[in-house]
Amino acid sequence: MKKITLLYLFLSAVVFGVVACEALLPAAPADDALLDGPIAELTPEQNALFLAGDVAFNDEIFTPATGLGPTFVASSCGSCHAGDGKGTPFTTLVRFGQHDDTGNQFMERGGPQLQNRAIPGHTAELLPAGAAFSKFTPPANTGLGMLGALSDAQILANADPTDKDGDGISGVPNWIDAPDYFKPQWFHKPHNGQYVGRFGKKAAAIDLLHQTVNAYKQDMGITSEFDSEDPINYSVSGQAGDGVDDPEVSTAKVNAVVFYLRTLKVPVQRTPTDPMVVAGKQLFISLDCGKCHTPDWKTPQSDIAVLSDQTFAPYTDLLLHDMGAGLDDGYTEGRAKTTEWKTPALWGLGLSQNSQGGRVFLLHDGRAHSVDEAIRLHGGEASRSVEKYAKLAEAERGKLLRFLDSL
């Protein structure tokens, strides 16, 4: 055999070896390395509905011909939640127009959300002068079904508006006016005609249908049976919608997306028995972080069987807390004060970089670029915990951060 032939065979073998070093066929990443995927033990019918929602959420790309815009933020759900994880500054939203509990004063000027992009031939919105605003980085979607299955009574049990226990941590629900299409379940408890919000940075969405309908409209400019008006740029006189017949997404598809969100698995903690992780969790509790980032919950009975009687650890109490002047953007939603933010779930925190392009953008607007920075930016009700954290020895802080990274 000629030398050149041997050379080519050798080079081919090298190339083959390089690509085959992992395996000839790429294996699935470990379950605890991914945020997406369904809850185990869905029925075949539920799996089919989950898949329909998965396709609508991750694969359906809206275009001007299918209703995108005319002003919008993103062209698909998946654009903001890659791998069902957190978003990045690229798809960070701007909400504006409300500075107290009297409601949004800029609804006639494009509130409550800025659509900073527009389809060709249309003009994107600009923030109206004088409007209070805040930036919201898209959150992860995982485990939302578990949070949605909790009863209002469970959430309200942790509320302490007057800080009766004197620990400096209160926690209040955000009472929200329900949209017309909202159908209360047995576990919803109205108060003066309002319901406990549990989704969104300010807990302004009561359930996942409420959240989904708002996202279709405010993020993508997609109308549905539930909300049939396109977002338009109020600063452009005479501007109409996108000219596409409404609704632009079917009710079946919206419902499939809601089911998808309800049945996404919960993040799987990595190395939970690592001594550093165990010690870090003890520090987390001893620093009172767990008083807002409540670890342990159990769902009551749910209309989706696999969501019933499930014990899970999202590390949130779904309540609003005063986070201090440093995180006060001057904007709010519902009855929340501008300093108040809903406690974000911490599960999946360690996988944030896998959906944020290898970096992390934490807190409500992505201003923190590490977990340590995010902790130190806490204020208000979290001040005492942050002071304790700052006084920890380097090694101790390392344990706490290792624990958070394992979530």
Place this chain on the structure above:
Amino acid sequence: MRTLYFLIGPLLIQVAAHAQPDAARPISTSVTAASAVTVPKPMESDSTPMPKAFADLFYRDSTLRKGKQEKGALKINMDATYDRPFLTSTKAPVSIGGYLEANSQYMQTDGVTDGLSFQARRMTIFLASTINRRIKFLSEIEFEDGTKEINIEFAAMDIELTPLLNLRGGIIMNPIGSFNQNHDGPKWEFIDRPISSITIIPSTWSNVGFGLFGKKYTANWVWAYEAYLTNGFDDQIIANTQNRTFLPATKANRDRFDESFNGVPLVTLKTAFKRRKWGEIGLSWMGGVYNKFQVDGLVLDQRRRVDVWALDFNTTLPTGTFINSEFVWASIDVPPTYTQQFGRMQQGGWVDIVHPLVKKTMFGWKKAVVNAALRVERVDYNVGTFTETGDPLRDDLWAIVPGLSFRPSPTTVIRANYRYHWQTDLLGNPPARTAGFQFGFSTYF
């Protein structure tokens, strides 16, 4: 003619290349009319003086066929339209031919597979005829994925005035890069087409239009040019369900064979040079306006351009190894307030290396060849940085495809490929890894 030389001549680039033995080259059975360098005896009388090369075509071509192979003729990618085996046999007034390709594949992405699939990727039928002296017709009708897509990819009339000046009109393949012109399945050792050639250059990319082409040659080199005005792109290139700037989205607009989307023609220019022993290099550009900027005289938007540049090169090394490559860059004027999801600049390319391992009589087929092949390809659908963070926009892909092929004859290839590629999303998150095996064939008939 001097003007043409003056305009296109500066694009001509001379590069090193080497003569290509047919063992490594997939197809080498036919030659083009215009590239002929020997003039056989006339088969019919004709008192009209005509250029040497054109006479060569005319006298030996009752339809478009060549009665014998022209040894030593230099062929370049531009010649691929007529460089097909169905044009080398029989004496009927209309030549009929085509090719078929089918394969099976088993692919897996990050542990998830759809299992084993069988695919009839395309069957293409050629019809061609010499209508009159120096007037030719050739068409290519393609059935893709069964009958999911049926396209007239090429249906043009060529009128040769001189070898350096031919007129072409009809449905033509825009000469951008090399693959769009030279895409027949049996010519390739790989089951998948090069990704940048089908997703940045929308191969097979053909449109209605008119233009000129021609070539100048000697025994050792050939220089050629092509220049066309055709219908072009539409705004689907930035308004599509791929969620990225995607020039092939325009192919969904069947009206482009009926009328221009915006009344502005797409201009395509290509020049190529080939020197025996060195190889062939081609430079091409295609540009035009893609959006509907006005209707009924009312201005809807400013004119937004799409421009595509391509560089192609192929050569054969003294070892018999055939190297083929194409690189492409696309610039798209996307409205500034449209999402950065849709790239303003794209780039990509591929390099194929095909080396003949064995060439001998096998299973009764004389000069059958076993080739080892390797393709490396790269596509970046969104070149630039995020406005918000300054981080690089990604949405890119790397692929490596080793393979083996068996050619019982130059017109038939049986091929086995292993494909592995890494695809990174816009944000730069961990790439999705896809790999798998493909086995199939492609043959002219």
